[in-house]
Amino acid sequence: MRFTNTGLCLLASGGLFFACAHEMNPNVTNAEAAYQMAQSDPLVASKGQVQLYEARKDLDQAKKAFNDDEDKEIVDHYAYLAKRRVDIARATAERSAAQQQVEALGERRDAVVLGARTEEANRARERAAVAELSAESLRAEIADLQAKETKRGLVITLNTDVMFDVDRSELKPGAVSEIQHIADALNSAPERLVRIEGHADSTGSEAHNLDLSKRRADAVAAALVANGVLASRITTQGFGDSMPVATNDTQAGRQQNRRVEIIVQQPHG
Amino acid sequence: MTRHGAVFAALAAAAALACAAPTAPVREIGKAETAVKGAEQENKTQEAAGLEMTMAREKLERAKQALRDGDKEKAQRLAEEAQVDAELAHVKAESETAQDAALELERSIQSLRGEAERGATMPQ
Numbered sequence: 379m380r381f382t383n384t385g386l387c388l389l390a391s392g393g394l395f396f397a398c399a400h401e402m403n404p405n406v407t408n409a410e411a412a413y414q415m416a417q418s419d420p421l422v423a424s425k426g427q428v429q430l431y432e433a434r435k436d437l438d439q440a441k442k443a444f445n446d447d448e449d450k451e452i453v454d455h456y457a458y459l460a461k462r463r464v465d466i467a468r469a470t471a472e473r474s475a476a477q478q479q480v481e482a483l484g485e486r487r488d489a490v491v492l493g494a495r496t497e498e499a500n501r502a503r504e505r506a507a508v509a510e511l512s513a514e515s516l517r518a519e520i521a522d523l524q525a526k527e528t529k530r531g532l533v534i535t536l537n538t539d540v541m542f543d544v545d546r547s548e549l550k551p552g553a554v555s556e557i558q559h560i561a562d563a564l565n566s567a568p569e570r571l572v573r574i575e576g577h578a579d580s581t582g583s584e585a586h587n588l589d590l591s592k593r594r595a596d597a598v599a600a601a602l603v604a605n606g607v608l609a610s611r612i613t614t615q616g617f618g619d620s621m622p623v624a625t626n627d628t629q630a631g632r633q634q635n636r637r638v639e640i641i642v643q644q645p646h647g
Numbered sequence: 648m649t650r651h652g653a654v655f656a657a658l659a660a661a662a663a664l665a666c667a668a669p670t671a672p673v674r675e676i677g678k679a680e681t682a683v684k685g686a687e688q689e690n691k692t693q694e695a696a697g698l699e700m701t702m703a704r705e706k707l708e709r710a711k712q713a714l715r716d717g718d719k720e721k722a723q724r725l726a727e728e729a730q731v732d733a734e735l736a737h738v739k740a741e742s743e744t745a746q747d748a749a750l751e752l753e754r755s756i757q758s759l760r761g762e763a764e765r766g767a768t769m770p771q
Contacts, residue, residue: 451724452724455724458728458731459727459728459731462728462731462735465735466738469735469738469739469742472742473742473745476742476746476749477745479746480745480749480752483749483752483753486752486756487752487759490756491759493763494763497763
């Protein structure tokens with residue numbers, strides 16, 4: 379009897395086992411698995427808290443409906459709602475992560491923009507300071523060269539009697555220090571172009587005067603280059619006696635007409 | 648008030664209540680309608696959640712049909728499902744918008760940095 383009892387028990391519990399485990403609706407199982415996974419993701423669990431709570435209620439409804447042997451349609455319905463709510467919880471977490479990223483990137487961009495502006499402002503200030511310094515030193519240097527401000531720029535007039543022997547185009551040794559002085563002044567405004575023009579008085583032939591005035595302009599240019607002025611800034615021209623500044627009838631006038639002019643041009647733009 | 652009067656008043660109140668408050672399926676259909684419209688207003692909905700949106704619209708129509716056919720329970724279920732479909736589409740679309748904005752910001756930071764570097768090495 380005892381043996382039979384045990385057998386019956388086994389039989390009964392076996393039947394019970396089958397009854398309980400008659401397979402759960404797979405949609406519910408899937409929704410439950412998705413819910414568990416979302417719940418274990420800290421970001422989803424915190425950002426999708428409300429949706430996960432609703433999902434939990436739907437899951438319970440689905441299981442209840444299943445256990446109450448309700449229509450599959452109804453079990454599926456609750457499983458569907460639960461699964462969707464889990465998806466919404468996930469999407470909510472993703473959205474919030476993306477929004478946080480946007481915020482952080484926005485701040486970073488502002489910082490970059492601000493940094494770039496500060497840097498650009500610093501560079502502009504530096505450039506302005508350098509330009510101001512060079513303009514100022516040019517003015518100071520040129521003041522004692524008896525330079526004149528004209529429409530063409532600053533004109534420094536060199537007395538050729540002091541710098542050249544009669545009819546020669548080699549600079550006298552005594553001219554060197556003056557040329558050096560001028561070169562320094564020119565180099566304090568290195569962006570300005572320099573024109574060197576030679577002029578003669580009307581004594582002698584026109585062709586000879588033209589040639590001499592050009593050679594003297596070239597000699598001054600060469601001396602400036604030797605003192606560090608960039609050759610590419612300089613152009614030279616001889617005018618002979620075509621542009622007198624005084625009368626050629628007096629000795630004093632002729633002396634004024636024999637000259638080399640250095641024109642420091644205004645910066646362009 | 649007579650006994651009859653009281654009964655009459657109670658009936659009238661019940662009738663008024665029935666008229667004023669929509670039945671559950673009608674209420675759910677209304678909510679689904681709102682959810683679908685809300686999701687449609689997002690720019691990225693079609694791109695980020697085209698399928699969810701289609702499902703939401705379909706279920707909303709089927710819910711209305713079920714209501715017309717007198718199957719209130721089915722109407723309610725469909726309306727509830729349409730709501731979660733639309734809601735998912737909505738959040739996905741917002742997420743896509745934010746992700747796009749993040750990418751755009753990253754690109755603009757890159758190009759700003761490039762400009763700053765070019766500016767610093769530009770000959771003066």
